[in-house]
Each structure stands twice: as C-alpha cells, then as structure tokens.
Amino acid sequence: MPTATQRTSVPVIVDEDKCIADKGCTVCIDVCPLDVLWINPATGKAHMRYDECWYCMPCEADCPTDAVKVEIPYLLR
Amino acid sequence: MNVSNIPVIDTDVLVIGGGTAGPMAAVTAKEQDPSLKVMLLEKANVKRSGAISMGMDGLNNAIVPGHSTPEQYVKEITIANDGIVHQPALMAYAQRSFPMIEKLDSWGVHFQKDETGDYDMKKVHHLGTYVLPMPEGHNVKKILYRRLRRNRVQIENRYQATRLLKDADGRIAGMVGVNTRTAEPIIIRAKAVIMATGAAGRIGLPTSGYLFGTYENPANNGDGHAMAYHVGADLANLECFQINPLLKDYNGPACAYVTGPLGGFTANSQGERFIECDYWSGQMMLEFFKELEGGNGPVFLKLDHLAEETIQEIETVLHTNERPSRGRFHDGRETNYRQNMVEMHISEVGFCSGHSASGVWVDETGATTVPGLFGAGDMASVAHAYMLGAFVYGQICGESAAAFAKERDLPALDEAFIAAELERIQAPLKVADGIPPSQMEYKVRRLVNDYLQPPKVTKKMEIGLQRILAVRDDLHLLQATDPHELLRALEVHSIIDCAEMAARASLYRTESRWGLYHYRVDCPEQNDADWFCHTRLYKDENGNMAHGKRPVAPYIVELGEEKDAYQKLRVQKAANA
Numbered sequence: 272m273p274t275a276t277q278r279t280s281v282p283v284i285v286d287e288d289k290c291i292a293d294k295g296c297t298v299c300i301d302v303c304p305l306d307v308l309w310i311n312p313a314t315g316k317a318h319m320r321y322d323e324c325w326y327c328m329p330c331e332a333d334c335p336t337d338a339v340k341v342e343i344p345y346l347l348r
Numbered sequence: 349m350n351v352s353n354i355p356v357i358d359t360d361v362l363v364i365g366g367g368t369a370g371p372m373a374a375v376t377a378k379e380q381d382p383s384l385k386v387m388l389l390e391k392a393n394v395k396r397s398g399a400i401s402m403g404m405d406g407l408n409n410a411i412v413p414g415h416s417t418p419e420q421y422v423k424e425i426t427i428a429n430d431g432i433v434h435q436p437a438l439m440a441y442a443q444r445s446f447p448m449i450e451k452l453d454s455w456g457v458h459f460q461k462d463e464t465g466d467y468d469m470k471k472v473h474h475l476g477t478y479v480l481p482m483p484e485g486h487n488v489k490k491i492l493y494r495r496l497r498r499n500r501v502q503i504e505n506r507y508q509a510t511r512l513l514k515d516a517d518g519r520i521a522g523m524v525g526v527n528t529r530t531a532e533p534i535i536i537r538a539k540a541v542i543m544a545t546g547a548a549g550r551i552g553l554p555t556s557g558y559l560f561g562t563y564e565n566p567a568n569n570g571d572g573h574a575m576a577y578h579v580g581a582d583l584a585n586l587e588c589f590q591i592n593p594l595l596k597d598y599n600g601p602a603c604a605y606v607t608g609p610l611g612g613f614t615a616n617s618q619g620e621r622f623i624e625c626d627y628w629s630g631q632m633m634l635e636f637f638k639e640l641e642g643g644n645g646p647v648f649l650k651l652d653h654l655a656e657e658t659i660q661e662i663e664t665v666l667h668t669n670e671r672p673s674r675g676r677f678h679d680g681r682e683t684n685y686r687q688n689m690v691e692m693h694i695s696e697v698g699f700c701s702g703h704s705a706s707g708v709w710v711d712e713t714g715a716t717t718v719p720g721l722f723g724a725g726d727m728a729s730v731a732h733a734y735m736l737g738a739f740v741y742g743q744i745c746g747e748s749a750a751a752f753a754k755e756r757d758l759p760a761l762d763e764a765f766i767a768a769e770l771e772r773i774q775a776p777l778k779v780a781d782g783i784p785p786s787q788m789e790y791k792v793r794r795l796v797n798d799y800l801q802p803p804k805v806t807k808k809m810e811i812g813l814q815r816i817l818a819v820r821d822d823l824h825l826l827q828a829t830d831p832h833e834l835l836r837a838l839e840v841h842s843i844i845d846c847a848e849m850a851a852r853a854s855l856y857r858t859e860s861r862w863g864l865y866h867y868r869v870d871c872p873e874q875n876d877a878d879w880f881c882h883t884r885l886y887k888d889e890n891g892n893m894a895h896g897k898r899p900v901a902p903y904i905v906e907l908g909e910e911k912d913a914y915q916k917l918r919v920q921k922a923a924n925a
Binding site (some may be wrong): 325327347 | 392393395396397398401404450506528529550556557558560561562565566567597598599671672673676677680681781782783784825835876
C-alpha cells in the first residue's frame with residue numbers, strides 16, 4: 272500500500288538561538304511525556320519531530336534558557 | 349538467565365507506571381523492606397509523567413477530621429455511583445485519606461490552610477465537604493521524584509510494558525516490554541507486580557479531531573487495561589464510561605471544583621444554574637448533556653459576575669497548575685472571564701476510575717484476580733479515586749506487593765510465550781507498505797465516537813463492534829518505520845483491545861445506570877432486580893472475551909434516606925415560577 276507524507280504545523284516552537292541542545296542539554300527531550308521532541312541532526316538543536324502534543328508544558332517550564340514555547344495546536348485554537 | 353538471547357532482569361517488586369500511584373507504591377515497598385529490589389518502569393520519564401505531569405490544584409476527595417468522616421464519604425460515593433461500589437475498598441481509602449494528606453504535607457506538598465492552620469476545606473459534592481485546594485500544587489512530581497531517589501528505587505524510563513507473564517500456577521511472573529527509543533525488548537522477572545498505568549484515555553476521539561487533545565494524558569492509552577485482560581485478570585464495570593465536562597475544544601476541566609467555592613458555576617446559555625451540584629457524577633453529566641443538546645444549550649462556565657480579585661485568584665490557580673496552557677487558549681480566542689461566559693462541552697469517552705468507576709478489578713488490598721498482581725490509580729476499579737486515591741492505593745499496593753514478594757521465590761518463566769510476544773512486538777517494524785499507526789488509531793477512535801458514545805443504542809453498538817473487529821483484522825498491516833512509531837503501533841493494539849471491551853461491556857449490561865455514563869436508550873430504566881451487581885469482563889480459557897456478574901459486597905455503611913440524592917440534581921423550578 273503506497274503512503275504519502277502530510278505536512279503539519281506543530282505546536283512546540285524552539286528558539287534555536289537560545290537552545291543549548293548542541294552543548295549537551297536534553298531537558299525538554301527528557302521531560303516530554305509523549306517523547307515528541309528530538310535533536311534535529313541538521314542543527315543540533317531540539318525540535319518537535321512528531322505532532323503528538325498534549326500542550327502540557329513541562330518542556331517550556333523546565334527549559335533552562337527559556338528557548339521553548341508551547342502553542343495551542345492549530346485545530347484547537 | 350537469558351530467554352531468546354535477551355538477558356532477564358530480576359526484581360522482587362516491579363511497578364509499571366511512574367505517574368502518581370506508581371511512585372508511591374515503589375517508595376512504600378522500599379519503606380516496608382529496604383532490602384527488597386524494587387523497580388519502577390515508566391513509558392515516559394518519571395520526572396514529568398502521568399496525569400499530574402504539571403501538578404494538581406486540589407484534592408477532590410479529602411476526608412479531614414472535623415469536616416467529614418469516612419462513613420459519610422463511603423455513603424456519598426456509593427450514592428453517586430448508583431450503589432455499585434465495593435464499599436470495603438472505599439472504606440480502606442477513606443480511613444487512609446487523612447494520614448496520606450499528613451504524609452504528603454510532611455514531604456513538602458502544600459495544601460491550603462485557613463488562618464487557624466486548619467485545612468481549608470470546601471464543599472463541592474452534593475452532601476459532604478471533601479475538596480481541599482492546593483494552589484501551590486505544581487511541585488508534586490518533583491517531591492515524588494526526590495522520594496524515589498532517597499529510597500533507592502531503580503528507575504527505568506522510556507520502556508513500554510506490552511504483556512504480563514504468569515507462572516505455571518497462574519501467579520504473576522513479570523513482564524515483557526520494549527524501549528520506546530531503540531525498540532530493544534526487555535524481559536523482567538518479578539515476584540510481585542503493581543500496575544499503575546493510568547486511565548484508558550485514548551479510546552474516544554476529542555471533537556476537535558486532534559488525536560492527542562484528550563482529557564487524559566495521551567500516554568495513558570489503556571496499555572494497562574489490555575495487559576491485565578490478556579494475563580487473565582477481571583475488569584469491572586467497563587460500560588461505566590468516563591465522560592467529563594470540559595471547556596469546548598480545550599481538554600482541561602472547566603473546573604467547577606476550583607471556581608465553585610469562589611462563586612463560579614455551570615450555567616446554560618441564559619446564564620442560569622441548572623444543576624444543583626457541580627461534582628462529577630453520571631447523573632450530573634446526564635443533566636449536563638440534556639442542557640447541552642437542548643434549547644438552552646450549549647453550557648457555559650459562568651464567572652463574569654465575580655469580583656475582580658476573585659477572578660484574579662481563579663486565573664492564578666487555573667492558568668499555572670494542572671493545565672497551564674489554558675490561559676494561552678483563552679488568550680487566543682480573546683476570552684476574558686470578566687466579560688464572557690466560557691463555552692463548555694463534554695469529553696471523549698474513556699475508562700478511568702479516578703472520575704468514574706470502571707477498571708481492572710481490585711479489592712481493598714489492591715489485589716487483582718491474578719495472584720501477585722496489584723493495581724492502583726486510574727486503572728484500578730476503586731470508584732472516584734482521584735489523585736489522593738492513587739496515592740492511597742499506591743501505598744496499599746506497595747504494602748501488599750512487598751508482603752507477597754517476601755513469601756515466594758523467583759518464578760519460572762514461560763519461554764514459549766515470551767518468544768511469541770517478542771515476535772508480536774517486533775512485527776510492525778517488519779511490515780513494508782503498511783498502514784501508519786496514526787491512521788489506524790484515528791479510524792478505531794472515530795468508530796468509538798460514532799457507535800459507542802452515549803446515548804448508547806444496541807444496534808449501533810453491534811455495528812460498532814463489528815467495525816472495530818474489522819480494524820483488528822488489519823493489525824497485520826500495521827507498520828512502524830522507527831522505534832517511536834513502534835510505540836504508537838503497540839499502543840494501537842491496546843486501543844483496539846479497549847475499544848472492543850468498551851463495546852462488549854456496554855452491550856452486556858441491558859439497563860441504564862450511572863446517568864450518562866451508561867445511558868442506553870433502548871433499555872432506559874435502571875433495573876436493580878437483574879443488574880444490581882458489578883459486571884466482569886475477562887479472557888476465558890478459549891481466549892475469548894467473556895462476561896459475568898460479581899455480587900456487590902454487603903454494605904458496611906447503610907445509605908439511609910439520602911440514597912436517592914444524586915437522582916435529584918436538576919434545579920427545581922418553584923411551582924409558581
């Protein structure tokens with residue numbers, strides 16, 4: 272069965288200037304209950320890889336550099 | 349030892365699920381006997397997992413001396429559940445409720461106190477006073493984590509349990525699972541197992557259509573319910589669905605528990621109160637549903653009549669604690685409590701004893717029907733348990749499991765069963781050109797909404813069951829392209845199991861009960877002659893889903909003249925109005 276990929280606007284936004292994941296920080300990745308934040312291999316920074324968000328906010332609350340912002344998913348806004 | 353070339357990890361007590369009940373269970377088992385090996389397995393990370401990942405804004409069922417008694421509480425919860433409760437389990441909770449509050453208080457969890465230093469209790473229930481605010485409750489998970497470290501509980505994060513193991517005598521023997529980031533399997537042999545896997549909150553689909561916009565933390569997808577079923581444990585009263593009053597499009601409680609004591613209330617479009625009491629019960633939800641669908645609908649949370657300082661207090665609690673993205677949601681729609689009533693709606697359906705009464709059957713010791721397997725929190729059957737019930741039954745299970753583990757040797761493992769399970773959990777990675785987990789999940793959850801959501805209709809549920817079984821037939825097509833998708837694929841297995849259980853359990857009880865939770869249009873009456881009992885759902889010796897009845901244990905608290913109080917929740921208009 273062939274498949275297609277579908278683009279989606281994701282609710283968790285990481286400010287790459289502030290994010291220190293490339294220095295070894297994994298706080299937001301560690302605390303996400305749904306494991307949707309991963310390191311972007313192209314930049315070394317954290318990003319939302321899967322659009323499976325509960326907008327619960329530990330990623331934003333626990334980020335040591337205030338780099339993470341959680342938006343309400345577009346469907347609910 | 350090795351099974352299928354995988355090293356087996358041995359432990360005395362295994363706790364599956366590190367949200368609320370799980371950490372308390374693990375710490376308690378260690379407190380019972382520090383020499384016991386206690387392992388806590390968590391699908392996410394115990395620092396921020398489960399229903400209270402961001403904390404909690406209050407206790408909804410605190411029995412505090414001077415404000416209420418265990419007997420009053422047991423009576424009220426029995427009445428709110430149309431009589432179908434296991435009173436000894438409620439009483440065990442009620443008696444331990446206050447000591448647990450004091451224990452949490454000594455650990456640094458802050459509860460609201462009045463000027464005399466007494467706990468600042470609020471009345472939200474229909475009859476008694478049981479709500480204790482905790483406006484600084486955002487640090488609960490941190491405090492639990494500290495206790496886990498201090499008691500040297502072995503923590504394994506990012507592992508999904510997939511099946512429980514039994515020995516030849518039918519006693520629990522451990523589990524099989526998989527790492528959610530590497531897809532590497534894990535086999536754990538345990539003398540006793542405590543399940544604290546949370547609600548089955550990903551059965552129904554939120555009306556927004558966003559798969560992860562569920563009331564429950566979506567990690568709580570029903571893996572525990574499915575595992576308990578497959579290992580042969582009884583599940584109870586699954587037809588008593590969880591359905592909660594929420595904000596429209598936002599999955600947080602509108603929170604009459606917080607706003608009610610401050611003057612807020614649930615209103616219809618005329619701004620009028622239509623229910624006597626905002627405490628979540630099936631009867632309350634039925635009145636809510638009628639108003640929602642009626643000419644005075646939809647339903648709103650009304651705060652616009654309150655004083656500025658009261659509204660600021662409400663905003664502080666509701667926008668910083670349990671669901672802190674709520675403020676952001678309101679800002680996006682320019683909703684201001686000062687000027688606007690806030691539109692409400694009902695949640696998708698689920699299994700959650702925390703708010704309703706269904707789950708894996710446990711008695712007053714936390715024991716399931718499988719020896720050595722215990723259950724606590726939203727997945728176990730103790731009605732209306734909420735967060736404090738999860739803590740208390742975590743503690744009870746920790747004690748029970750420690751005692752069970754000390755009396756036995758490490759069990760023998762069923763290697764053939766384990767080999768078959770390892771096949772099953774790796775299968776989606778081997779499928780090419782298959783169906784993505786999200787697509788199959790959407791389909792089955794959409795069917796649950798279309799066919800199983802109350803008001804329940806027999807023929808619709810029969811069609812729904814057939815359609816759900818047709819999705820089950822597609823499971824061999826389910827494809828995962830990476831370990832994360834494998835996690836979702838295995839969750840789909842559990843979601844299908846839970847959807848089938850929801851359909852069959854609802855068809856079995858041919859009456860209406862618990863207000864909206866099991867409102868069956870073609871059997872509209874409550875029928876105590878045939879159905880004053882718990883229903884059982886279990887796997888029979890042929891591997892089929894079977895049903896039975898379990899008598900309600902003799903009451904230890906009589907209901908008296910208040911026994912019908914929850915049948916009278918609609919605000920009565922005066923005869924001359």
